[in-house]
Amino acid sequence: MSALGLNQGTAGNVSARWGDRLLITPSGLPYGQMEAADIVDLGFDGRTDHPLAPSSEWRFHRDILRERPDVEAVVHAHPTYCTAFAMCRREIPAAHYMIAAAGGPTVRCGDYALFGTEALSRHALAALEGRTCCLLANHGMIATGPSLDRALWLAVELETLCRQYAVALQVGTPVILSDAEVAEALERFKSYGPRPKPG
Structure with a gap:
């Protein structure tokens, strides 16, 4: 996440479904020092035998994975533009077709x-109902996906969308796409986004 410009220090956290458990980044360990063995395996009851404590945000990771069978991975971070809109408690409208993501x-x-x-x-x-990502007021963002790669991709796309919307607000008044235009983009997005290389 640091290399993608999504995070800094020990902020943010990542989880993935792992059978009837989840894997989640540990609390307070800088990403540059993290190794595979440091990833905490956590039961859906919130218990673990791992020597490191799970991220302080384990609860919403667990609850999203428990309530959303379509989600296999969750990324939470505090990127600048997402967090700026979250600090203003503003949702992001359909000013670009990438809202379909x-x-x-x-x-x-x-x-x-x-x-x-x-x-x-x-x-x-509640913010994720019928959505794949959201902002958290005065906090940051959450992106989900059917894989960790897809959730990370979405996190980058969300920060890009927020950055573009912030610039557009400085330039003038962004034009919001109609419901029909958004529906058309949503349909196209069923086959859009990162995919594994064939073969």
Whole structure:
């Protein structure tokens, strides 16, 4: 995430479904020092025998993976433009067709709650209803996907969309796509995005 410009320091976290458990980055360990053995395996009951503590945000990772069978991986980060809109508690409208990557005509901004809490998990689930990504008020963003590669791709696309929308607001008044135009883009997106190389 650091190399992609999504994160810095020890902020942010990543998880992936692993059978009837999930794998999640540990709490407080800088990414540059992290090794495969440091990834925490966590039960859906929130328990682990791993010597490192799971990310403080394990709850919304667990709840998203539990409630959304279509999701196999979750990326949470604090990239600059996503976080700026989250600080303003503003959703991202359909000012560009790439909004289709979010799964609907907006990227919602979930309500504020303290990090790591059950309340934040509830707000995240509500903001993600019918969507693949969201902002978290005064916090950052969440991107999901059917694979870790796809979730990371979406996280980058969301930060790009937020950056473009921020610039467009400085240039003038962005024109918002109609519901029909968004629906057309959503249909096209069923076969859009990163795919494994054939063969």
